[in-house]
Amino acid sequence: LGLFTYDPGFLATASCQSAITFIDGDAGLLYYRGYPIEQLAEHSDFMEVCYLLLNGELPTAQEKKTFETSIRRHTMVHDQLHNFFKGFRRDAHPMAVMVGVVGALSAFYYDALKITNAEHRAISATRLLAKVPTIAAMCYRYNKGLPFMYPRNDLSYAANFLYMMFATPCEEYVPNPVLVRAFDRILTLHADHEQNASTSTVRLAGSSGANPFACIAAGIAALWGPAHGGANEAVLKQLEEIGDVSQVGKYIARAKDKNDSFRLMGFGHRIYKHMDPRAGVMRRTCHEVLTELGLHNDPLFKLALELERIALEDEYFITKKLYPNVDFYSGIVLRALGIPTSMFTAVFAMGRTVGWITQWNEMISDPQQKIGRPRQLYVGPVQRDWVPLEARD
Numbered sequence: 001l002g003l004f005t006y007d008p009g010f011l012a013t014a015s016c017q018s019a020i021t022f023i024d025g026d027a028g029l030l031y032y033r034g035y036p037i038e039q040l041a042e043h044s045d046f047m048e049v050c051y052l053l054l055n056g057e058l059p060t061a062q063e064k065k066t067f068e069t070s071i072r073r074h075t076m077v078h079d080q081l082h083n084f085f086k087g088f089r090r091d092a093h094p095m096a097v098m099v100g101v102v103g104a105l106s107a108f109y110y111d112a113l114k115i116t117n118a119e120h121r122a123i124s125a126t127r128l129l130a131k132v133p134t135i136a137a138m139c140y141r142y143n144k145g146l147p148f149m150y151p152r153n154d155l156s157y158a159a160n161f162l163y164m165m166f167a168t169p170c171e172e173y174v175p176n177p178v179l180v181r182a183f184d185r186i187l188t189l190h191a192d193h194e195q196n197a198s199t200s201t202v203r204l205a206g207s208s209g210a211n212p213f214a215c216i217a218a219g220i221a222a223l224w225g226p227a228h229g230g231a232n233e234a235v236l237k238q239l240e241e242i243g244d245v246s247q248v249g250k251y252i253a254r255a256k257d258k259n260d261s262f263r264l265m266g267f268g269h270r271i272y273k274h275m276d277p278r279a280g281v282m283r284r285t286c287h288e289v290l291t292e293l294g295l296h297n298d299p300l301f302k303l304a305l306e307l308e309r310i311a312l313e314d315e316y317f318i319t320k321k322l323y324p325n326v327d328f329y330s331g332i333v334l335r336a337l338g339i340p341t342s343m344f345t346a347v348f349a350m351g352r353t354v355g356w357i358t359q360w361n362e363m364i365s366d367p368q369q370k371i372g373r374p375r376q377l378y379v380g381p382v383q384r385d386w387v388p389l390e391a392r393d
């Protein structure tokens with residue numbers, strides 16, 4: 001049945017129409033609702049970006065305040081949800097726990113939820129944005145055997161997450177504005193990226209009318225892979241493995257070797273055939289954070305810079321248009337902020353939740369929306385007749 005176009009990896013298939021995010025991979029451009037990512041990363045904060053993505057326009061001062069208040073009202077999770085954590089081993093990967101616990105939210109918000117109702121969809125978005133950081137921080141505290149910290153709603157979205165991660169009960173917590181800003185920027189840079197693997201997963205799962213919390217859990221699962229959101233964790237592990245500037249040449253040679261499956265993590269992108277615009281912002285943020293913390297001689301950062309320099313001058317990387325992507329620098333910043341490597345992809349999921357739910361909402365509101373149902377090119381045996389057991393050789 002050769003009726004369908006075979007397009008492995010969807011290189012040439014547009015799965016939807018969308019008015020949310022625009023990418024020009026050849027020119028290295030990324031816009032959310034028409035606004036360049038560089039401008040948003042510089043002048044907006046993550047809450048404003050969330051409002052923009054969800055509503056299509058930047059908020060007025062009053063709209064922003066109302067939006068932030070509604071998010072703050074929902075930061076706590078149902079007390080019973082605490083029990084879910086106990087079912088996991090303490091050393092479980094935070095992404096495994098995130099998939100399970102965020103998926104479990106569907107059990108708390110199911111019966112009364114009508115996805116055809118715009119207000120119900122909006123409250124689901126608010127709940128997800130508010131609760132995913134709380135759950136992510138709980139994953140970390142559970143892993144460490146630390147008591148969960150209740151959200152502090154007087155803090156900003158980013159500062160509250162760092163508080164839930166690192167604060168000690170009854171001790172004063174004073175957020176560092178440079179570090180909070182850097183963390184907030186990481187969320188902004190990860191907020192949406194059109195039809196990537198996890199977003200397409202959310203859309204496909206949602207196209208059947210499934211519960212939005214379950215759809216976001218599916219997105220988290222797709223994000224986990226090292227070719228997608230798991231790359232920030234893989235970059236750091238790889239830098240640690242390389243260990244020293246003197247070893248960079250050896251690893252570059254491995255990345256170029258056709259017979260070696262080794263890849264330089266944090267390099268290359270399906271869409272960007274130019275510098276990922278998010279990587280430039282992240283690189284500057286990296287300098288700010290390391291300066292603030294007096295870590296400028298950080299060996300890992302020096303190693304990353306050397307790797308970037310050599311790769312950008314190398315014929316192989318130039319010809320294949322492999323430039324550093326956002327994950328190349330975000331790992332170093334997260335490490336400087338004290339976030340453990342195993343939590344990096346959970347932070348990516350926190351940033352991307354707004355993109356997933358915005359894309360889900362756009363899909364559900366589209367009058368042309370149909371259940372996603374790709375076809376295949378069948379390459380198995382043609383029809384044959386069943387043979388009795390004793391007659392088979």
Ligand code: CMC
Pocket residue numbers: 009193196226227228229231255256262263264265266267268269270271320322325326327
């Ligand atoms: N190191 C060495 N060679 C590479 C790399 C790399 N990081 N990335 C691609 N190549 C080569 C690849 O071997 C192939 O060579 P050839 O044409 O000779 O077979 C060519 O470049 C094209 O690669 P591809 O895998 O066909 O390209 P793709 O568009 O399917 O994959 C990618 C894109 C991001 C999965 C890939 O570049 C990669 O694995 N990069 C490392 C992982 C990474 O950093 N991922 C984060 C992506 S950004 C965050 C996100 O959006 O989730």
